[in-house]
Amino acid sequence: MKLDKYSLGIGDRFGLQGVPQLRAFQMAAGKGLQISPVWNKSNREHSIIGTVPHDTRREADGAVGELGWRGAYLVDADHIGAGTVDPFIDSSDFFTIDVAEFIGIPASPEAVRSFLGAMAPFTGAIRVPGLDEPLGVDETLLRAVAGKYLNAVAEAGRVYRRILSARRGKEFVTEVSLDESDMPQSPGELFFILGAIGAEGIPIRTIAPKFTGSFLKGVDYVGDVGTFAREFEQDLAVVAFAAGSFHLPDDLKLSVHTGSDKFSLYPLMHRAIRRFDAGLHLKTAGTTWLEEVIGLAEAGGEGLRTAKEIYALSFGRFDELCGPYTQVINIDRSKLPPPAEVATWPGEVFAGTLRHDPLHKGFNPDLRQLVHVGYKVAAEMGPRFTGLLRRYAAPVGKNVTDNIYRRHIAPLFLGADDPD
Ligand SMILES: [Zn+2]
DSSP: OOOOSEEEEEOOTTSOOHHHHHHHHHHHHHTTOOEEEEEEEEHHHHHHHTOOHHHHHHHHHHHHHHHTOOSOOEEEEEEEOTTTOGGGTTTOSEEEEEOGGGTTSOOOHHHHHHHHHHHGGGOEEEOOTTOSSOEEEOHHHHHHHHHHHHHHHHHHHHHHHHHHHHHTTOOOEEEEEOTTSSSOOOHHHHHHHHHHHHHTTOOOSEEEOOOSSBOOTTSOOBSOHHHHHHHHHHHHHHHHHHHHHTTOOTTOEEEEEOOSOOTTTHHHHHHHHHHHTOOEEEEOOSTHHHHHHHHHHHHOHHHHHHHHHHHHHHHHTHHHHHGGGTTTOOOOGGGSOOHHHHTTOOHHHHHHHHSOOTTSTTOOHHHHHHHHHTHHHHHHHTHHHHHHHHHTHHHHHHHHHHIIIIIIIIIIIIOOSOOO
């Protein structure tokens, strides 16, 4: 199953922006850079919006057909587990197996013994190309990894084999995600987690560890950028070394679940993947939905009125809408403008407040995060909202394409702040 060295996960809550999203990848291809688009949507998103996995497949296939895209593209069953994977089997060909909730539960003594036996050749000072210091490995580290992660890897194996048998020979890409766990994994832990995954027989292509710092939805990284840079480079080195050491696929690469918009990290990630000649999968959240609201605001008229209505309703339902996302948002309620004030704004003020341009002095990350989780309000509007997206397809699509290309692809993969 082809997955380019570089791939970008794109979310699309309402499934209407396939074409404008794909245009951004065409623009990159025009600059000589092939990036696989991966449409990702989690079970949670599907259930809040009332869509099914097949809708995402139809969107992706439709966009690919319409634009004549010849490259690889995939549909990701995002953050699935044994209880949620089945409806995704036919329509997805990329499976992100989330085993975070199995971390820390002890594995069986036999499993621990067999893991310690398999990893015994890797004890001592392990020289990993690209790491300044050797990895110091002793039985204490191996037992710690076994105690924390072996059970999670065994669960990933069960889910993988379930997908394998249900797919009946149809190929797919497997990712294992640990990013929704409490503690970041050290490079040494990551190396032996990959060892356990290899021993479990899961041919993973991408692994999503939890990194240091906060990856909130739709806003920039919160944490020490220098610490992240070191950790990211160490992980790149460890992933490349693990692929060769544990009979994992050659193109195994890191997956970073960003929550979108980690602008302060992209330049250093760009330098690191170039320096290590490493692949990367970068997953964004459903921030295409925010570009839809921005496009409607800019369109004026009914579009602007509806954008303001979405804000007002979200403001009034703050607790309910933020509830499922408390771990990944951080909103200062005192910085949210009252809906009565927003009602007086012209379209460009609304758009400038919501759009993630850190240099724009009107940008308000608190308002942005609230609207990000407010998609339920738009989903409830049903055809009234989706009809507006169709009516204002041009201003909406322009914002969708521009966001993916100029704010994500260009700084991360092309390494240019100004791609023009
Ligand atoms: Zn994730």
